[in-house]
Amino acid sequence: MSEPAAAADRRAVLRRRIRLLVAATITYNVIEAIIALSAGTIASSVALIGFGLDSVIEVSSAAAVAWQFSGPDPERRERIALRVIAGSFLALAVYVTVEALRTLFGGDEPAHSTVGIALVAVSVVAMPFLAWAQRRAGRELGSASAVADSKQTLLCTYLSAGVLVGLVLNAALGWWWADPLVALGLAVVAVREGREALRGDSCCAPLRLDADPADDCGSPAGCTGSCCAGAPR
Template sequence: MFTHIVSVKKGVSIELISILWMIVEAGMAIGAGLMAHSLALVAFGVDSIIELISGAVLLWHLTIEANGASLERVKRAERTSSWVVGIALLLLALYIVIASVDKLWTHQGAESSYLGIGLSIASGVIMPYLSRAKKRIGSEIGSKVLRADGSCSIVCAYMAWTVLAGVVLTALLGWWWIDSIAALALVYFVVKEGWEAIQEARGKEDACGCCHDDDCC
């Protein structure tokens, strides 16, 4: 029992680190995106804000579990959070598609963003580390939701690498259209996250948010 509580507290710590990074990531991505007129960076930042909602509820869940309290109230909050996150992500995907098509139609490109390059590299390195830690601790305490959140973290890394490709090509080659293409590439990840969140909100037993492997289901 003591070992379990210690592991849960480790889960609280890693989730807190994840939330703090999401705050930094969201602020820097949106700021860099607005300065460079980069739809991909702004979309990446908005996705980070939405993920903050889910992360905050999970942190609450782990904190209550660490204190040995009932989880019934948290379960209700998780359902509500899943609805909010799912709908917000699907709306974000719709916005990305409309804005990308508009930019391609009107030949609007993004400017070089070295801040965006640095942020994308940092996210691409940090998120896989957080993913492994969440999955390991989730396995130790038998927490499906923490393992699933670890899978979400690796999805964030995929998104960071996609954004990195766009901002690097913009800086090196000046392709006006590549930012919109990179933004459209994010739609797959955003829609998948949004649909899985809605499935969780509906109480689907096999819904495993952001899963890309079998060990979180």
């Protein structure tokens, strides 16, 4: 098989892989959002509600990538997908900030949530695997939107860990204020990730498809897109 044909076949494989990973992400996050929003509403937990909304946003982000790769020329749809992902991050940051401040200064103390703790603990374990797989495929393909969506999934892991700490502190020690403080920290992370997604529309593609994705950022042309953010050196 000629080199161009092999490269084309590899790209097709990577696109199918990304579509499958996106489908898995959407399915998981729909279930997660329903449980988190219900449990968060019952417990009046802004961190848990924010976690549920992040799951909703993760679905919209994954759907944007699925839409991009459903067409014959995904690269042409990349900029729109990146804007959807960035907007999702920023919308989450605004909502969580407002609700966290309202909780802190309004004295609306969140209750304990055993269901929320169990759900978030599962996410801490499951999300990193999905994020790693999609990030690797996206970087090898040179897709900024796929990498940005993987970072959305990875943010869900950070979100899970932070929310878990807040829920456990509230349940074990009665530190209700840990819940909104964790939410404010997550809002800061969401703003940063949204800005990086907006800058990712000039993602560098690897020089060759059989290259190690970790080496993508070492190209002479340099790279400023989200594909290279946080890449191992």
